[in-house]
Each structure stands twice: as C-alpha cells, then as structure tokens.
Amino acid sequence: MSESRFTPRVFSGIKPSGGLTLGNYLGAIKRWVDMQGPEFETIYCVVDLHAITVWQDPAELRAATREVAAGMLASGIDPERSVLFNQSQVSQHSELAWIFNCVARMGWMNRMTQWKEKAGKNAEAQSLGLFAYPSLMAADILLYHATHVPVGEDQKQHVELTRDIAAKFNHDYKVDFFPITEPVIEGPAMRVMNLRDGTRKMSKSGESDMERINMTDDADTIARKFQKARTDASPLPEIVDGLEGRPEARNLVEIYASLADITPAEVLARFPGAGWGTFKPALAELAVEKLAPISREMKRLTSDPAEIDRLLARGAERARELAQPILDRTLDIVGMVRG
Numbered sequence: 010m011s012e013s014r015f016t017p018r019v020f021s022g023i024k025p026s027g028g029l030t031l032g033n034y035l036g037a038i039k040r041w042v043d044m045q046g047p048e049f050e051t052i053y054c055v056v057d058l059h060a061i062t063v064w065q066d067p068a069e070l071r072a073a074t075r076e077v078a079a080g081m082l083a084s085g086i087d088p089e090r091s092v093l094f095n096q097s098q099v100s101q102h103s104e105l106a107w108i109f110n111c112v113a114r115m116g117w118m119n120r121m122t123q124w125k126e127k128a129g130k131n132a133e134a135q136s137l138g139l140f141a142y143p144s145l146m147a148a149d150i151l152l153y154h155a156t157h158v159p160v161g162e163d164q165k166q167h168v169e170l171t172r173d174i175a176a177k178f179n180h181d182y183k184v185d186f187f188p189i190t191e192p193v194i195e196g197p198a199m200r201v202m203n204l205r206d207g208t209r210k211m212s213k214s215g216e217s218d219m220e221r222i223n224m225t226d227d228a229d230t231i232a233r234k235f236q237k238a239r240t241d242a243s244p245l246p247e248i249v250d251g252l253e254g255r256p257e258a259r260n261l262v263e264i265y266a267s268l269a270d271i272t273p274a275e276v277l278a279r280f281p282g283a284g285w286g287t288f289k290p291a292l293a294e295l296a297v298e299k300l301a302p303i304s305r306e307m308k309r310l311t312s313d314p315a316e317i318d319r320l321l322a323r324g325a326e327r328a329r330e331l332a333q334p335i336l337d338r339t340l341d342i343v344g345m346v347r348g
Contacts, residue, residue, distance in 0.1 A: 207256030
C-alpha cells in the first residue's frame with residue numbers, strides 16, 4: 010500500500026503515571042521537539058486513558074497529567090507548531106478503539122510482550138483495559154492517519170500491531186483508508202538505563218531516587234546523581250566495541266551522546282582512555298546545562314495549572330477537528346447509520 014497520498018504526520022504520547030525522567034526526555038520528548046518543522050505535522054498527547062489500565066488515584070492522575078504536559082512544553086514542544094492535548098478530552102480515540110477491538114484478534118493481543126510482563130501469572134486479575142490497550146494505542150495513531158510514530162524498541166511491537174490492524178481493516182472493507190504507519194527508532198539513547206544498574210531501564214517506579222534523573226531535579230541534584238552513578242573500574246575505551254559487557258559505562262556514554270547530539274564514537278574520541286573522575290564531572294556539567302533550564306520552566310508552568318489546562322483544551326479542540334472527519338469516514342465504511 011502506498012503512503013504517498015497521506016500527509017506526513019507524527020503521533021506519539023506519554024502516559025501520566027508518575028514523574029518524568031531523563032529516559033522520557035531522551036527516549037521521547039527530545040526527539041519530538043526535533044521533529045517539529047516543515048517535514049511533518051506533529052501531534053503529541055498525554056495518554057491519560059492508558060494510565061487507568063491500572064488503578065490511579067484521581068488527584069494524582071490530574072497532577073501527573075499536568076506535570077507531563079509541563080515537561081513537554083518546557084522541553085520545547087510548541088503548542089503553536091504541534092497539537093498538544095490529553096487523550097481523554099478527545100472522545101474519538103475511544104470510539105475508534107472500539108471498532109479496532111472488533112478488528113484485532115485475541116491471538117494478536119495475547120502475543121503482546123508487555124501484556125505478558127505486566128500480567129505475569131496473575132492475568133485473570135488484570136483489567137480488560139490492560140489487555141486491550143494496544144488496540145486503543147492503534148486508535149490513537151490511526152485516528153489522525155499518522156504516518157510515523159517515534160518509539161523506543163520496547164514499543165515497536167505495538168506499532169507493528171497498529172500496522173496489522175490497519176492492514177486488516179483495509180482488507181476486510183476493501184478500502185485504502187488507513188496508512189501503514191512506520192515506527193521511527195533512532196538515536197544513541199533510546200533506552201536510558203538505571204544509574205545504579207546498567208542492565209535495568211531507568212524507571213520512575215524504581216526503589217531509589219538515585220537510580221534516575223527526574224525532570225524536576227534541580228542542578229545540584231542532577232550533578233550529584235551523575236557523580237554517584239555506578240561505574241566499573243576500567244577507564245573509557247577508545248572505540249565503541251570496548252563498551253561491550255560494560256552496561257554502566259555504555260549507559261553513561263550514550264546519555265552524554267544524546268545530550269550533546271553526537272554519536273557514542275564521538276564521545277569516546279573526546280575522552281579517549283579517560284577515567285571516571287574526568288568523565289562523570291563532564292557528563293554532570295553537560296546534563297545540568299541541558300536539563301536545569303527545563304526543570305526551572307516546569308516549576309514555573311506547574312505553578313499555574315489553569316494555564317496548562319487552557320493549552321491542553323485548546324490542543325484538544327484542534328485534535329478533534331483533525332480526528333472527526335477520519336472517524337466519520339470510518340463509521341461510513343463500517344456501515345453505521347448516521348444522520
């Protein structure tokens with residue numbers, strides 16, 4: 010199927026469950042900022058409907074939704090250049106998700122790696138929403154005929170499911186309506202790892218705050234966490250192959266590369282054979298330079314939740330204008346009688 014007739018359009022979102030970390034910034038938000046421009050229309054979403062697949066305290070969910078929005082704005086998502094909104098304000102997402110629930114197959118959902126990991130041995134006790142949310146993710150993307158989705162490796166399977174749903178819908182109804190969306194996976198730090206254990210992903214739910222850089226951390230805290238990040242006894246190698254089997258070293262090099270917009274090889278060329286007493290202070294200085302202004306702006310924005318709500322509502326209005334014609338045409342294709 011050719012995508013040439015579809016407007017090049019990016020969609021992606023972040024779930025508001027806990028605070029934003031450096032992993033969210035480097036693995037997602039920084040890339041979204043860079044994609045704003047003439048090449049794509051960009052649509053970015055706080056996916057609060059996804060958050061409630063597991064229990065959320067209502068007050069905490071509202072606060073987290075506003076904090077994620079503040080983080081996106083502070084990082085450079087421009088509400089004039091991009092459509093920025095929270096998912097629950099655009100009911101078309103849920104409407105299209107139901108149609109896709111009737112297109113997707115149970116076997117497809119059962120194969121989702123994240124379902125297997127999150128449900129574990131207690132799948133019977135999990136919510137139906139947790140099982141079916143990849144169908145809602147497909148609706149998030151295809152509701153805007155998004156042609157590209159920037160994702161990390163751990164979300165690639167969900168974009169592949171989106172492609173399967175689009176292809177099956179087009180085949181079943183003998184139409185050429187939904188695009189076959191392309192995942193965009195690129196850059197040196199798409200999977201930022203734990204600062205205390207380089208084999209585990211940096212997470213907002215980790216046991217120790219020292220494991221992660223929070224987007225709300227101030228300059229002193231950012232510097233201290235990098236200074237105390239776990240490393241091994243060997244100095245930096247001169248070539249990337251020398252990072253093999255050294256997860257903590259690789260993680261810090263990749264973080265530096267992503268913050269500096271260079272490759273890991275270029276990082277090693279700047280610090281050939283350097284010890285950690287040289288490299289970690291340099292990394293901390295770079296991180297403070299890049300992240301501290303974002304932290305300060307987030308604090309300013311979250312002090313005025315009404316302004317965040319206004320921007321999200323305005324973005325939701327723009328999102329509905331894009332979504333409704335696509336949903337209307339979908340309903341017509343499926344055979345729904347409408348006035």
